Amino acid sequence: MAQSRVWHPFTQHALEPSIPEIVLTEGAYLHKADGSRILDAISSWWVVTHGHRHPRIMKAIETTASNLDQIIFAGFTHEPAERLAEALVGLAPAGLDRVFYSDSGSTSIEVALKMALGYFRNIGAPRSRIVVMEHSYHGDTIGAMSVGARGVFNAAYEPLLFEVDAIPFPAAGREQETLDRFEA
Structure with a gap:
């Protein structure tokens, strides 16, 4: 080739x-x-x-x-998507009654960040602080890299990444430390 x-x-x-x-x-x-x-x-x-x-x-x-091939979800739906959403909601804890389809892991992180920040803005209590678990990986878009561990693979993009507060992963026997850091 x-x-x-x-x-x-x-x-x-x-x-x-x-x-x-x-x-x-x-x-x-x-x-x-x-x-x-x-x-x-x-x-x-x-x-x-x-x-x-x-x-x-x-x-x-x-x-x-x-x-069906590809259907835009902005104002449209189709039966297979609705059927899968119903099944997923049936598995989810009470109160989680909506499904958002995303095309990749990185995109799902971007959407989750936008949803969280947008929710608080829409209820009149805007927030911008994001808390993440140390040593995490969420993908390679700017938002996903921002909420993941910093290192050699994303160092070139450091000026574009937003600041987050990190708490330790709740490893067995250290769960309380994670909760205490989150509360603080």
């Missing part, structure tokens, strides 16, 4: 001039053109947790795509 024109995330292009081309995915494996395979131990960044091209998932996609 010629040099890729794609900007691949988390790849040092100067050090990785030849990106492996994947020609087939199956189960937990990525297959290269030369016939070798690679174990996809990260599930393509946690997207295919049931394996690549799982037969039941592929069938569900095929069945749904024969009638």
Whole structure:
């Protein structure tokens, strides 16, 4: 394959001039053109947790795509989304009666931050302070990096990240420390 024109995330292009081309995915494996395979131990960044091209998932996609492909949710809905939302609300604790669909983990964090800040603004009690767990990771958008651990992977973006207050993870035997820090 010629040099890729794609900007691949988390790849040092100067050090990785030849990106492996994947020609087939199956189960937990990525297959290269030369016939070798690679174990996809990260599930393509946690997207295919049931394996690549799982037969039941592929069938569900095929069945749904024969009638619906992509529907904007700004003012529209469809039966599969409503059915899944009902099932999720049925599993959620009392009082959690709405579902927001997001296209990625990072986007879901951005939306959650906007919802939390927007809620308090809309009730006339604007807030801007965000409390996070130490050593967390939430994604690679500016908001998601802001509420995650700071380090080498996001150091270049430090001027763009907003400040947060961090509390310790409630590790076994240290739960009270977390609660005390949160209360403080």
